[in-house]
Amino acid sequence: MNKVANALYAGRKFLLILWIILIVGFGFYAAKLPSVLGGNGFEMKGMYKDTEQLLVDKFDVSEAQIIVLFEKKDGVSDSKFQQTIAQYMQKAKDKSDASKVDIPTASNKMIKGSTAYGIIHFNHDDGTMDKRVEKIRTLSADEKEVSVKLTGGPIIEKDMNTASQADLAKAEAIGIPVALVVLLLAFGGVVAAAIPLMIGIVTVVTTMGVVYFFHPYTELSIFILNVIPMIGLALSIDFALLFINRFKEEIQTKSVEQAIKITIQTAGRSVIFSGLCVFIGLAGMLFIQVDIFQNVALGGMAVVFIAVFSALTLLPSILAILGTRINRLRILKVSEQGGQSRWRSFATFVMKKPVTMTIVSLIILLVALIPVRDMHLEIPSSEALPTKYESRQAFDTYNDTFIN
Template identity: 30%
Template structure:
């Protein structure tokens, strides 16, 4: 592999302008193809093989105009509403395209009207998705009368947009950190420019993917979050190695080729582990996760390609300008990267730290393990639930509508449950008795009349729980309702049951995703490092850092530790979407740093046979770049935590916490401590003695 990467680096460095021209043509061509045959982003919110989805399918089959999206239009004033104005708004809503029914409901004091709007197409239909303009136009008479008008429910919830400041914050902070690290604006801008170039190509790839399958509207945000972080990191690793070779006296072209050969091997290995983790998302059982995995994989492949081809070309063009100004005047080989004496005072800080850990590996390992377990403990009490309007930021129309409905009609009005009875399995007298029984339950605030489908096959009615959709008591009520009250032939569906089934499904599938990703990653690392112990240990440590990240997310959002700083004004459960997505992304990202570090340690071990010394020297050579790469990635993820969408906030916080812990507690403490304890056993492989070199001929560096 190293020889192949050396040839790639040498070719692109020798012909930088040709390489840039090829990339420019590729970006323009991909953009043109995306515009010509690419599709539109479209969510698929079906939840296969769940009871709630079965109820929705029944409604769509037997009620031609049912089973579609819904919305709430809330009208409020300080005094009793004018019935004429309300009727006018109802009439305007009825005239709106795809609207089938509008059910008005007036509060007891008459100052609030809840207009429940149903559509004949699902929320994900391109005609209505994210478009609340027709609702606003229909509600214009109420606004003209001075009423407060708020929009809530399924359809208005899709109108929340990602503001894009996460990318901007991440890029600006990354540039500042890189300037400090390299002492050169050119060197700082190169990794960022490379990552952005790769993301541009990835964005076109995602749109081409959308022409073949449904791609969630949230998928590009996740892809950008991950692609930007790993893209800068991969480029940073190669640029760092390139600068080291310049200081050692190599020409810019040869330095770029050697950096691509050595650091590029780590980039390929790290990228493959990220891709393996992302493919695990397909096992989550939801079409949305397929889109997340494929879109993010496209972004990762593109930034990998940019790092392996654009970086050496740009490095060759930049020459010695990648070095700080004061070092450019020195003769090659006499810069900061020249050989050092062996005195402890002149050793890198990371080398001295590695020696400190190596002196007392058991104590340091226990300290690191204690920290990770303590942070991960809150995750044992994590409660997951898909988010609703009650978790939207204050000031948004969906949050205002949610709060008004809760205050005037009760929290359950935000998530009614639809009961669907198949009249071929349940008789009409049984339906009548069931309707009366459910209406009398303590957890039911109200029960609507029974309606029959046009073909006489279904009996349908709505009930409202006494608690909000997100409330744990609502989940318990739904479980008890299905298990103890509803007979065969009757299903509970609608907004709240669908959310509950999503939460249950993802909770069950998490362990399937974890098992697949861990197993394949261990096999991949065993092949890369010719060891059984190293990949098993790496997987265990990654699981510890991910568990700690889960604990941090639980503390921040479920227990409210600092959530107000993120614009979250009350405690909320962790979104059901987050754990699986966090795991797949984090396991791959954590392996990035593991591959960077272990590659250096293994190379030293192969050269010297010194198991303990290779740990110190490997950490010394990679500690600085890993710390800088982690700081940049943390900055990118923290930037995304400032977005208004709660799920994006959770992902930003969780990913930032995990990367920070992984680069400090795990890579700087737990890895050197355990590798020191294991010694030569780190590289044990059944049937072999000392680890053999890879088949590829090594490139002399």
């Protein structure tokens, strides 16, 4: 580890330049990642999937369908309602290059009262569904006569992708400021507190760019947008806390070079060991033949590797450049020695009463497990979407009117 520490310190400027190139390069592809994500991740190879494919290949069952929900306005005659629907469905078929359309009539039970639905069929779900859906959305019907809403698998998947991105932005808007406050309480200074967040953001963006290149070889679920930031930010901040704390201790009595090298040899070893444990744990999910678990494993393993790599290369480079300026812009007075003695006292207390602390910990964990008995698990569908989405509203109406 001594040779590694010497090499990392000697190449600190090169590593910093390398990371700038990596951030710019992979950042470009990170922005494109949402465009290649799709599905809820709960699909797997098996009898159900094989039967679906057999129906498509042998019995001319369409591979993808869009449901168009029509609702008649007051004062519109039934004949006018059906005429408007037929015109809309024909335009939708022509505009989207669909294989066929099912037009609702009173005889096929696709009309009930003031509500009706039509189905647009596509023989090939070849990655162009988003463009086809947008073409259908450009069609208009007379709003005074009928309202039109779109739903179905392709649209729900796209909306779930959009909702995941919105939730990710909301989580970051809440989580990052909270993390910054916690880091300020831990370090007392803006500079020291900002570094873990910066490392976390760099790790997440770089990982998303890396994962983008996996999409030609495996199905990537939309939930990977949540997995990578969740694991990446947590690990990066954790590793940076460990690293910066040790550096701040060493810089009080040693030169910057010595402090960096000792930190790499000590905290760096802990980072590698911790990251390896998480990496191995996530790798176990690769053997579960369900997309979402393999996605969690893939995204998690990638972000763990990059979190460790950034903690051992980018973080020491930044600390070497900052040196004693790591303590700049203090806004809170933090007694580091006092903090150390408090943690040491707590650790000593725990070690003196191992049986008691084990029993207390188990009781806390068992109490925390109580809500699990009321947990309801199901595969995400339209119900996973907020009710503000049109596809959710239309699908609920379709189910309530024609299915239930």
